[in-house]
Amino acid sequence: MTPTPGTDVAHTPWPGSSPPTRANIEALFRAEFLSPNWWSNGPGDVYAPHSHRYQKVLYCLHGGITFRVEPDGATYDLAPGDRLEIPPGTSHSAIVGSSGVECAEAAR
Numbered sequence: 001m002t003p004t005p006g007t008d009v010a011h012t013p014w015p016g017s018s019p020p021t022r023a024n025i026e027a028l029f030r031a032e033f034l035s036p037n038w039w040s041n042g043p044g045d046v047y048a049p050h051s052h053r054y055q056k057v058l059y060c061l062h063g064g065i066t067f068r069v070e071p072d073g074a075t076y077d078l079a080p081g082d083r084l085e086i087p088p089g090t091s092h093s094a095i096v097g098s099s100g101v102e103c104a105e106a107a108r
Contacts, residue, residue, distance in 0.1 A: 009069050009090065014081020024081075025059045025104055032057070036104035041065075047094040054107035056086040061104065064097030078103075 014020060029036045034057060049070065060078040067076045067084060070091040076084055078101075086092055 008085075008087045009074065009076070010083075010085040011076045011078075012083040014079070014083075016081060019080040020059075020061065022061060025061055028059065028083075029057075029104065029106055032108075034106035034108065036106045038102065038104045040100065040102040041096045042100050043096060043098050045096040045100075049091050049093040051089050051091045052086070052107070053088055055088055056084075056105055057108055058084045058086075058103055058105040060084075061102045063099040063101035065094050065101040065103065066097070067092050067094045 026036065036059075038061075040062075058078075060080055060082050062080055064080075065078050067078065067086075068074070069076070069086065078084055
């Protein structure tokens with residue numbers, strides 16, 4: 001059975017009291033046998049609505065970014081260490097926070 005796009009988005013806040021390091025996030029990906037790609041954007045950068053054929057697994061390392069997921073319009077504000085999983089075929093957009101953002105993501 002294929003999940004309905006947008007219904008199984010999972011946002012997991014960082015459990016630690018201090019922000020993660022790049023090594024922390026790399027280790028989390030390795031534990032799931034995933035190979036992350038790192039990227040960053042400046043303040044206010046926007047990603048137009050799009051979707052992927054794969055499950056997107058993303059961690060925020062620095063700064064912040066807000067994802068909007070369709071069809072319900074739910075928003076997810078990511079801070080350092082937060083994880084977001086977006087199912088295949090789920091339309092989503094994003095806007096980078098006022099401090100810019102650095103993230104790592106992998107396809108599952």
